[in-house]
Amino acid sequence: MSLIRSSLVLIAATGAAAFPYNVRNSTDSSLNAFIETETAIAKQGVLDNIGADGKLVQGAAAGVVVASPSKENPDYFYTWTRDAGLTLAAVIEQFNAGDTSLEPLIQSYVDSQAKLQTVDNPSGGLSDGSGLAEPKFNVDLSAFTDAWGRPQRDGPALRASALIAYGNALIKSKQESLALDNIWPLVQNDLAYVGQYWNQTTFDLWEEVQGSSFFTTAVQFKSLVEGNAFAEALGQSCDACSVAPQILCHLQDFWDGSSVVSNIPTSGRTGLDANSLIASLNTFDPAATCDDVTFQPCSSRALSNHKVFVDSFRDIYSINQGRGAGKAAAVGRYAEDSYQGGNPWYLTTLAAAELLYDALYQWDQQGTLTVDAVSLSFFTDIIGSNVTTGSFSKTSAQYTSLTSAVKTYADGFVSIVQEYTPSDGSLAEQFTRDAGEPASATLLTWSFASFLTAVSRRNGEVPASWGASKAGTLPSQCSGETVTGSYVTPTPGSW
Ligand code: NOJ
Ligand code: NOJ
Numbered sequence: 001m002s003l004i005r006s007s008l009v010l011i012a013a014t015g016a017a018a019f020p021y022n023v024r025n026s027t028d029s030s031l032n033a034f035i036e037t038e039t040a041i042a043k044q045g046v047l048d049n050i051g052a053d054g055k056l057v058q059g060a061a062a063g064v065v066v067a068s069p070s071k072e073n074p075d076y077f078y079t080w081t082r083d084a085g086l087t088l089a090a091v092i093e094q095f096n097a098g099d100t101s102l103e104p105l106i107q108s109y110v111d112s113q114a115k116l117q118t119v120d121n122p123s124g125g126l127s128d129g130s131g132l133a134e135p136k137f138n139v140d141l142s143a144f145t146d147a148w149g150r151p152q153r154d155g156p157a158l159r160a161s162a163l164i165a166y167g168n169a170l171i172k173s174k175q176e177s178l179a180l181d182n183i184w185p186l187v188q189n190d191l192a193y194v195g196q197y198w199n200q201t202t203f204d205l206w207e208e209v210q211g212s213s214f215f216t217t218a219v220q221f222k223s224l225v226e227g228n229a230f231a232e233a234l235g236q237s238c239d240a241c242s243v244a245p246q247i248l249c250h251l252q253d254f255w256d257g258s259s260v261v262s263n264i265p266t267s268g269r270t271g272l273d274a275n276s277l278i279a280s281l282n283t284f285d286p287a288a289t290c291d292d293v294t295f296q297p298c299s300s301r302a303l304s305n306h307k308v309f310v311d312s313f314r315d316i317y318s319i320n321q322g323r324g325a326g327k328a329a330a331v332g333r334y335a336e337d338s339y340q341g342g343n344p345w346y347l348t349t350l351a352a353a354e355l356l357y358d359a360l361y362q363w364d365q366q367g368t369l370t371v372d373a374v375s376l377s378f379f380t381d382i383i384g385s386n387v388t389t390g391s392f393s394k395t396s397a398q399y400t401s402l403t404s405a406v407k408t409y410a411d412g413f414v415s416i417v418q419e420y421t422p423s424d425g426s427l428a429e430q431f432t433r434d435a436g437e438p439a440s441a442t443l444l445t446w447s448f449a450s451f452l453t454a455v456s457r458r459n460g461e462v463p464a465s466w467g468a469s470k471a472g473t474l475p476s477q478c479s480g481e482t483v484t485g486s487y488v489t490p491t492p493g494s495w
Pocket of ligand 2: 067076080082083205206207446
């Protein structure tokens, strides 16, 4: 089913070094110590779950990111395109930050995806692109053929973004031909997929509801914008990329004035969902302004949504007792969740922190912070009713007090993760709502990856700009325009 009827108007057009801020909370030595220990554990936790050498995932092919070693209740011994793409984005960041030992692993991920793109599966095949949005595969790269919520159309976009990040690193180090031969063919397929299918309904990132998903739409938009620049850098062209403004236009449909309604239709939920926070982590551009249209982390929309989203968990988990408005709280996927206990998740609680670290980075870059009618309630909660709307420059006392409150609030979410992380540092998927004990899949790869990106942002380390500031212009009318793609059979490269 189409999300947007063609020709219809659905809406009105509407790597830095040390932490640069003067708000570093160096008094919290327990948190800093936890972060240091846990960072090493999280790095290893990711590596342990990637084949062929990962010590917890015997049988996984080279470069295959297994979601978790857990084989029952739940069985996560598969590779999901989404989890893998997000995990590789974190690994590539570490590589770009200087850990060159990761390069062979990144290359084996690329090669594994070259094989995977050709595997026929229940979503389809490569000839018309449809198979690219199959959500998960067996760890030997064969198709998973049981019933599942498919297709999931965020996968190709997330994989393209991870591949582009590595491709850009190759270009930077004057290895353009490797990017062209080994990366571009895969990226081209995934971008073609996005351009052709973005206007079709999808299963959301939680694999539960079918419709339009804010996260999926956001990551699709970003992939086409950075894909276009990547194509140009390689002397190629991206036909699919021309629909990026239409995807951005559709993204505006999810905003309700104070929060993001993550799924359309809402399927009987409020729509408040970590979907929206994780989307802003992915559209984060360190060079962007606090742009509402792309839901940048420092935008008023993202901050208002953050408040309303976090508030929706304060009263439903008993571990949040005493964590009232303005205090960090444990958060899950969405309040109505009942999967595996419907508990708080590590990766969503870390997303709540990461979004605020991103925002701090952006205010620092811009040298100013603006409070407006939309973001006022976010700031009032964490500072008090004396906050007023206005623009505050970096040299002002207001700026210092606002940013230091945001930093303390952000650290609070990491402190919650600290409190409910077992002493061996393992991060499962969830922690129980009543006792804060690890629950559901153990040693979840995505939990570890989310810890690494949150901590990088806390340290002022950010990914490269993807061009958000040039891409935020909306067409005067939304349309459901798509581009039929052509798909090439990629071959694993020689490096
Ligand atoms: C429902 C869960 O909420 C979803 O996230 C999970 O992947 C599927 N069931 C399969 O277990
Ligand atoms: C369930 C989550 O809802 C989904 O997003 C994820 O891809 C799988 N588990 C695997 O981690």
